[in-house]
Amino acid sequence: MSKKRISITDIAKELNVSITTVSFILNNKAKGKISEEVIKKVQNYVKEVGYKPNQLAQGLRTGKSNIIVFMVEDISDAFFSSISRLMEEKAYENGYKLLFCSTENDAQKTRDLVQLFKDRQVDGYIITPPSDFEEDIKQLLQEGQPVVLFDRYFESIDVSHVIIDNMESTFKSIKHMVEGGYRNIGFVTLDSSQSQMVDRLNGYQKAIDLYDLKSNVLEINFKDLKNKKTGDQVEAFLNKTQDLDALFFATNYLAKSGLRVLKKLQVAIPSQMGVMSFDDSEVFELYSPTISALSQPIESIADKLMEIMLKQLNMPDGKEKIIYAELPGSLVVRESSYKP
Known part of the structure; x- marks a missing residue:
């Protein structure tokens, strides 16, 4: 038989004090109102019986759950999971718990999750929003919810966000490949209107225009990633554009699919094909040879996201202070991006 959960009422009855007294002590509001003797007595008893507060009920009473939700397209991705781990530490140090989940870049799933978190009275939302989610973000802001967007943003909404300088980072990556001896550089990206993907494509095109090179772009539908059709599309792209001597992948998971194809086709890197990826x-x-990449500053991203969220949560007047943060990426040059 399961042991009955101890409640505040049980504690008050056992110690012959009021429920209000117990509540004040458990919520750190007893100083100056309740004697030190009673405070110590309640604290010792709570520790002895291993009392754990019902967070949901506590949140409904106070309107504060001390929970921040981190919503990304795929929490198993190393980039997102690394950031969430660092943010979790920062949140805990400031009295908050971090709850994270995957949206699969699906707007309806993201809406369902947001509604679930509203019901659980979470205190703030850090979101990598899918397409067609502008109105939902506006609704959260109208409700006075602390919101920080991450990795991408909507130009139509004035909301705090933390992003990488995607355009300049991609531009300097393609520039590096050109200086490494490559002239026919293909760009493999997602068929997406999201800001980060648009900026990466623009960065590629800026470099191609600067050096007066030919543009070769493959756009892959996000749904095809689940169906594992990415490799087939990369292979078809290579067969169609046989003069390519380099490939730049707009995400590391696209790069991993591309590397499998190049290995299957026995294409030698870097002598026959230069390779580089956005996101290390x-x-x-x-990998042999080692693959060059544009590295995103994971620690700086995690610190900035939590800094902005905590500022919003601690605003005494409840008004959101809008903060935009655009962080630089850094080139990690390895063996794959220089012609021998």
């Missing part, structure tokens, strides 16, 4: 991965260090 441990896999690229282990």
Whole structure:
């Protein structure tokens, strides 16, 4: 038989004090109102019986759950999981718990999750929003919810966000490949209107225009990633544009699919095909030859996201202070981006 959960009422009855007294002590509001003797007595008893407060009920009473939700397209992705781990530490140090989940870049799933978190009285939302989610973000802001967007943003909404300088980072990556001896550089990206993907494509095009090179772009539907059709599309792209001597991948998961194709086709890197990816991965260090990448500043991203969210949560007047943060990426040059 399961042990009955101890309530505040049980504690008050056992110690012959009021429920209000117990509540004040448990919520750190007893100083100056209740004697030190009673405070100590309640604290010792709570520790002895291992009392744990019902967070949902506590949140409904106070309107504060001390929970921040981190919503990303895929929490298993190394980039997102690394950031969430660092944010979790920062949140805990400031009295908050971090709850994270995957949206699969699906607007309806994201809406369902937001509604669930509203019901749980979470205190703030850090979101990598899918397409067609502008109105939902506006609704959260109208309700006075602390919101920080991450990795991408909507130009139509004045909301705090933390992003990478995607355009300049991609531009300097393509520039590096040109200086490494490549002239026919293909760009493999997602078929997406999201700001980060648009900016990466613009950065590629800016470099191509600067050096008066030919533009070769493959756009892959996000749904095809689940169906594992990415490799087939990369292979078809290579067959169609046989003069390519380099590939730049707009995400590391696209790069991993592309590397499998190049290995299957026995294409030699870097002599026959230069390779580079936006967003580094441990896999690229282990691959032979090692793969060059544009590295995103994970620690700086995590720090900035929590800094902005905590500022919003601590605003005494409840008004959101809008903060835009655009962080630089850094080139990690390895063996794959220089012609021998």
